[in-house]
Amino acid sequence: MAAMMVERWAGFGSAMATVIFLWSVVQNYVPPTFRLYLTAWAAKVAACFNPYLEITISEYGAERFQRSDFFLAVEAYLNDACARRARKLKAELVKDSKNLRVTVDDHDEVTDDFSGTTIWWYASKRQSRAQVISFYPGEDERRFYKVVFHRRHRDLVVDSYLPFVLGEGRAVTVKNRQRRLFTNNASRNWNPYSSKSVWSHVAFEHPATFDMLAMHPDEKEAIVDDLMAFQESKDYYAKVGKAWKRGYLLYGPPGTGKSTMIAAMANFLDYDVYDLELSAVKNNTELRKLFIETTGKSIIVIEDIDCSIDLTGKRRKDKKASSDKDSDDDGKPKLPMDPEKDDATKVTLSGLLNFIDGLWSACGGERIIIFTTNHKEKLDPALIRRGRMDKHIEMSYCRFEGFKVLAKNYLDVIKHELFGEIQQLLEETDMSPADVAENLMPMSKKKKRDPDLCLSGLVKALKQAKEDAAAAAAKAKEEEEAKEAEAKKAKEKEEAEVKKAKKENKGKDKAAEEANGDIKEGDKVK
Numbered sequence: 310m311a312a313m314m315v316e317r318w319a320g321f322g323s324a325m326a327t328v329i330f331l332w333s334v335v336q337n338y339v340p341p342t343f344r345l346y347l348t349a350w351a352a353k354v355a356a357c358f359n360p361y362l363e364i365t366i367s368e369y370g371a372e373r374f375q376r377s378d379f380f381l382a383v384e385a386y387l388n389d390a391c392a393r394r395a396r397k398l399k400a401e402l403v404k405d406s407k408n409l410r411v412t413v414d415d416h417d418e419v420t421d422d423f424s425g426t427t428i429w430w431y432a433s434k435r436q437s438r439a440q441v442i443s444f445y446p447g448e449d450e451r452r453f454y455k456v457v458f459h460r461r462h463r464d465l466v467v468d469s470y471l472p473f474v475l476g477e478g479r480a481v482t483v484k485n486r487q488r489r490l491f492t493n494n495a496s497r498n499w500n501p502y503s504s505k506s507v508w509s510h511v512a513f514e515h516p517a518t519f520d521m522l523a524m525h526p527d528e529k530e531a532i533v534d535d536l537m538a539f540q541e542s543k544d545y546y547a548k549v550g551k552a553w554k555r556g557y558l559l560y561g562p563p564g565t566g567k568s569t570m571i572a573a574m575a576n577f578l579d580y581d582v583y584d585l586e587l588s589a590v591k592n593n594t595e596l597r598k599l600f601i602e603t604t605g606k607s608i609i610v611i612e613d614i615d616c617s618i619d620l621t622g623k624r625r626k627d628k629k630a631s632s633d634k635d636s637d638d639d640g641k642p643k644l645p646m647d648p649e650k651d652d653a654t655k656v657t658l659s660g661l662l663n664f665i666d667g668l669w670s671a672c673g674g675e676r677i678i679i680f681t682t683n684h685k686e687k688l689d690p691a692l693i694r695r696g697r698m699d700k701h702i703e704m705s706y707c708r709f710e711g712f713k714v715l716a717k718n719y720l721d722v723i724k725h726e727l728f729g730e731i732q733q734l735l736e737e738t739d740m741s742p743a744d745v746a747e748n749l750m751p752m753s754k755k756k757k758r759d760p761d762l763c764l765s766g767l768v769k770a771l772k773q774a775k776e777d778a779a780a781a782a783a784k785a786k787e788e789e790e791a792k793e794a795e796a797k798k799a800k801e802k803e804e805a806e807v808k809k810a811k812k813e814n815k816g817k818d819k820a821a822e823e824a825n826g827d828i829k830e831g832d833k834v835k
């Protein structure tokens with residue numbers, strides 16, 4: 310049977326070779342319109358004899374903005390499920406995970422079995438027809454996968470097999486991926502032909518978890534609960550007509566664990582982190598581009614949001630009036646403008662709001678957006694209203710509950726005689742968890758891992774902090790009193806001056822009246 314098949318195909322092959330040869334000869338003598346007609350006709354004839362269909366999956370979809378999701382899923386699926394059957398493989402070092410990855414090489418064929426049906430996959434690439442020479446390697450190549458199957462399995466492949474590949478591929482991607490920490494590049498380094506130049510990344514290896522976060526257990530539980538509910542509510546978000554995303558605002562003094570909390574969230578959810586440096590973003594258009602290039606299952610972070618943007622939403626006064634016209638905050642569409650003007654514009658509040666919950670924010674699936682700030686009161690209410698920043702989390706100074714987590718973590722101590730004193734001191738003194746942690750982790754050989762020494766050191770530091778705080782408060786009070794006294798003095802002086810001026814005015818009026826009276830009498834005499 311197999312031999313017969315081979316023979317039949319061999320005959321077909323030689324016939325095709327003859328046709329191709331004749332075709333190349335004929336081509337030179339046939340006018341172009343007729344040639345087109347002939348090509349279409351030849352394709353039709355070939356289709357009658359060839360019972361196999363093929364579907365192409367290109368690396369870049371129709372929108373060309375980003376790599377096609379389907380292509381990536383197919384790549385993952387083939388490498389996971391079928392690479393063992395391929396004969397030509399390529400090995401490359403995956404930078405992030407420091408591992409070798411063996412994948413199916415281009416121009417190789419792999420077969421797959423689905424419900425007893427054989428399906429062939431080919432990886433290949435074609436040269437771009439663009440006449441522009443690219444400076445970037447690989448830019449003028451377009452990779453694609455081709456799936457080939459018998460005509461009679463068309464419905465099975467299109468309705469069941471391809472969706473199966475998509476689902477499996479996505480699952481494999483999530484399972485295998487090394488999570489990454491991204492940061493945005495300055496736009497002058499963006500390569501217009503590659504979306505990869507917008508963000509750079511390193512492997513995300515922050516070890517923080519919720520277990521090691523020093524905060525009240527109830528608050529911690531509420532946050533974990535919130536995150537889990539978010540992760541599981543894809544259908545609910547779709548039902549209520551909202552994009553599947555959630556915003557958190559983390560606020561509190563320095564060293565209270567805001568950045569650590571973000572790392573813990575990313576580890577808990579198994580998400581990538583996009584750390585967005587707003588000062589490197591020139592305008593709202595760039596912000597949108599950055600957003601489009603983020604993937605689902607990610608946390609987008611803007612740290613110290615109050616320092617990154619002019620939150621009043623007004624343009625700076627020193628900007629030229631012309632650039633005012635270009636801004637987005639008047640709600641008008643951006644006009645095309647020359648690059649210099651473009652440079653002058655900045656990300657505006659409205660651009661940022663659009664980024665969080667505009668139409669574009671729904672692209673790409675589940676996302677968490679986190680802002681951190683040390684001064685919540687400085688933020689524009691529009692930016693942090695519910696719906697944009699759904700949950701406001703206060704990270705506050707270390708209290709006893711938080712301290713217990715740190716003591717267990719750093720010293721493996723659950724109970725200690727100094728705990729009572731420390732509890733008292735922590736209620737009276739504001740010390741950040743970072744400072745408490747620093748006291749529990751002394752960098753000296755003698756103290757290392759000696760809980761007694763570390764805890765007594767902490768007590769000392771707390772007492773010192775309490776004294777310092779009291780001294781600072783006394784000084785502030787003194788200054789306040791001095792200011793008040795000065796203000797009172799100034800007021801008294803002012804009042805005295807007013808009184809004096811009134812008195813003088815009265816004197817002048819009297820003199821004028823008297824003078825007037827003299828004149829009138831003089832008139833009478835006349």
Ligand SMILES: Nc1ncnc2c1ncn2[C@@H]1O[C@H](COP(=O)(O)OP(=O)(O)OP(=O)(O)O)[C@@H](O)[C@H]1O
Nearest residue numbers: 521522523562563564565566567568569742743746
């Ligand atoms: N709540 C906490 N639980 C455990 N460790 C903490 C906590 N807060 C701070 N730390 C420790 O202090 C260090 C600094 O914390 P972190 O960078 O998270 O503070 P932050 O709130 O982001 O500060 P900033 O506002 O200055 O950015 C971390 O390395 C962490 O180990």
Ligand SMILES: [Mg+2]
Nearest residue numbers: 567568569612
């Ligand atoms: Mg921080």
